[in-house]
Amino acid sequence: MHLSFFTQYLRPYRHSFALIFILMVLESAISLAIPFFIGQFASAVLQEAAPLSLFNIELNMHYGYLVGAWLGLIVLQTLARYQVSFRVNMVGARILTNLSCRLYDHVQMLPVSYFSKRKKGEILSLISNDANVIAYFMSGILTGLVPSLLIASGALLLMASINMPLALIIAVSVPGFLIILKLMGRKIRPLSEQVTAQQAGIVSIAAENFSTIKLVKSFSREKQESDKFKQNAQQMLNLRRQQFQIQALISPLIQMLISVGIVLVVLVSALHYRAGELSIAQLITLLMYGLLFAKPMSSLAGVYGQWQQAMGASTRIIDVFKVAPETDDTGTQEFVFKKGEVELKQVSFCYENNSNRAPLLSKLNAQFKAGSVNVIIGANGSGKTTLLHLLMRFISPQSGQIFIDKQDISECGLRSLRRHIGLVSQDVALSHGSILSNIAYGQSEADFQAVSTAAKQAGAHEFISALPNAYDTQVGDNGVLLSGGQRQRISLARTLLLNCNIIIFDEPTSFADSHGKAEFAKLLSTQLQQHTVIVVTHDQALCDVADKVFTLKNGELY
Numbered sequence: 330m331h332l333s334f335f336t337q338y339l340r341p342y343r344h345s346f347a348l349i350f351i352l353m354v355l356e357s358a359i360s361l362a363i364p365f366f367i368g369q370f371a372s373a374v375l376q377e378a379a380p381l382s383l384f385n386i387e388l389n390m391h392y393g394y395l396v397g398a399w400l401g402l403i404v405l406q407t408l409a410r411y412q413v414s415f416r417v418n419m420v421g422a423r424i425l426t427n428l429s430c431r432l433y434d435h436v437q438m439l440p441v442s443y444f445s446k447r448k449k450g451e452i453l454s455l456i457s458n459d460a461n462v463i464a465y466f467m468s469g470i471l472t473g474l475v476p477s478l479l480i481a482s483g484a485l486l487l488m489a490s491i492n493m494p495l496a497l498i499i500a501v502s503v504p505g506f507l508i509i510l511k512l513m514g515r516k517i518r519p520l521s522e523q524v525t526a527q528q529a530g531i532v533s534i535a536a537e538n539f540s541t542i543k544l545v546k547s548f549s550r551e552k553q554e555s556d557k558f559k560q561n562a563q564q565m566l567n568l569r570r571q572q573f574q575i576q577a578l579i580s581p582l583i584q585m586l587i588s589v590g591i592v593l594v595v596l597v598s599a600l601h602y603r604a605g606e607l608s609i610a611q612l613i614t615l616l617m618y619g620l621l622f623a624k625p626m627s628s629l630a631g632v633y634g635q636w637q638q639a640m641g642a643s644t645r646i647i648d649v650f651k652v653a654p655e656t657d658d659t660g661t662q663e664f665v666f667k668k669g670e671v672e673l674k675q676v677s678f679c680y681e682n683n684s685n686r687a688p689l690l691s692k693l694n695a696q697f698k699a700g701s702v703n704v705i706i707g708a709n710g711s712g713k714t715t716l717l718h719l720l721m722r723f724i725s726p727q728s729g730q731i732f733i734d735k736q737d738i739s740e741c742g743l744r745s746l747r748r749h750i751g752l753v754s755q756d757v758a759l760s761h762g763s764i765l766s767n768i769a770y771g772q773s774e775a776d777f778q779a780v781s782t783a784a785k786q787a788g789a790h791e792f793i794s795a796l797p798n799a800y801d802t803q804v805g806d807n808g809v810l811l812s813g814g815q816r817q818r819i820s821l822a823r824t825l826l827l828n829c830n831i832i833i834f835d836e837p838t839s840f841a842d843s844h845g846k847a848e849f850a851k852l853l854s855t856q857l858q859q860h861t862v863i864v865v866t867h868d869q870a871l872c873d874v875a876d877k878v879f880t881l882k883n884g885e886l887y
């Protein structure tokens with residue numbers, strides 16, 4: 330059972346659930362007591378000789394008192410409902426907070442390869458939509474299921490105490506009701522799974538489109554993108570149509586069954602009344618219990634629909650939790666930095682989806698001496714970025730080993746390893762916020778002095794100081810308010826601030842002007858002299874300041 334996985338999220342709230350359960354029992358008991366009072370009231374008004382009795386309890390009150398007690402119960406019921414509704418929603422919100430945070434943490438720990446294979450929208454929809462469905466189902470099932478079962482079984486029991494044959498007729502109809510639900514459920518489940526997958530697809534299209542909005546506009550692709558979105562939305566509409574058709578069918582069928590049951594209750598009660606076996610008060614009470622029984626049965630149908638949806642969402646969430654996180658640093662040795670010597674021995678690597686091709690890196694050997702500047706050049710697609718990703722352990726080689734200071738990095742804790750390696754990536758990623766917060770991203774406790782020193786080293790201080798809000802300037806979403814070269818310099822400053830002993834650069838001057846390129850070459854030959862530097866570049870000027878230039882070709886470094 331998929332949903333049993335989620336009981337761990339219910340456990341912290343067991344005291345709240347116990348209180349909610351007590352309140353629900355109270356609310357249900359009041360619902361069940363009200364018909365009894367109505368019967369008593371009718372009996373008192375009609376001055377019937379024999380008062381109504383239930384389970385040998387006889388009440389023979391004046392109807393004025395009855396009305397008072399009745400109103401009192403209504404007030405108590407309203408208070409219980411308010412408490413139940415508020416508490417159930419709060420428990421749902423807490424489960425959602427807990428589940429989405431754990432899911433977020435888990436997804437964040439997954440290897441880079443997990444993200445390469447999935448659309449952003451799919452992951453977003455998992456954290457927003459699926460977690461929501463599960464959390465509110467787990468809390469909502471209480472409001473839907475528990476009172477329904479309590480009221481339906483209580484009403485049936487009370488009917489049995491007044492008239493057993495009638496209660497039996499109703500009890501016999503319940504399995505028919507459950508069979509209809511089960512049959513319909515078989516059709517609803519695959520459909521609700523498809524609806525959620527389609528929903529994720531739509532979010533993906535929107536996420537991708539808006540993140541590449543300049544591309545869309547520059548190629549005048551608005552119409553095509555709009556059509557793509559509409560086509561998916563239309564498919565969603567078709568799926569929803571099928572889903573609603575089944576849901577719409579369930580409801581009238583259930584209602585029909587309930588109505589037939591009510592007709593039977595009325596008929597059998599009337600016959601018993603005519604035969605003098607029931608008083609008018611008992612007749613009224615019976616009919617009210619019949620109606621009370623019918624209401625929760627129809628809300629059970631709603632709970633069943635939610636159940637099917639929750640099953641789909643739970644499968645997707647559990648599948649993600651099953652994916653092993655990147656690493657659990659426990660049991661691994663702490664990486665200890667000594668000099669910064671990097672060595673690759675017989676490293677072979679091939680991307681999973683390219684396994685039918687020749688390996689991208691084939692038994693590659695290389696040594697990057699401590700405190701040296703190494704430049705790697707090579708044709709597009711030769712595997713330079715891949716090599717850097719292997720050093721960062723975003724991916725792992727199929728065979729061979731990578732050593733830093735004679736320690737096999739595959740056996741080192743990731744945190745301790747990455748603390749010593751700084752990466753300036755080809756695709757600069759900036760977060761929405763100020764220039765200051767972006768430079769201090771990896772070291773949020775850094776003071777302004779340290780941030781501005783790093784910016785000066787990266788050749789960014791001058792242009793930052795010229796901005797009206799200087800370091801407080803907002804960079805926009807992924808730095809859209811800055812130029813490519815400015816973004817690159819901020820990303821450089823961000824890494825320099827960490828003062829890592831090993832720094833790897835992927836095309837660091839691709840956006841730089843000639844002045845920027847010269848400045849970067851100077852940085853390599855002066856301030857980074859004590860560091861082990863590995864630079865992937867197509868820029869000849871950087872080769873001139875390198876201690877060693879490697880060429881990556883046919884999977885090997887020369």
Ligand SMILES: Nc1ncnc2c1ncn2[C@@H]1O[C@H](COP(=O)(O)OP(=O)(O)OP(=O)(O)O)[C@@H](O)[C@H]1O
Binds near residue numbers: 445680708711715
């Ligand atoms: N996540 C991935 N999954 C599958 N294949 C990939 C992945 N990333 C890169 N590749 C493929 O691996 C090859 C090498 O890519 P890589 O980015 O390492 O090349 P590169 O030498 O850095 O190229 P460039 O000079 O253009 O930046 C390419 O053919 C690319 O299509």
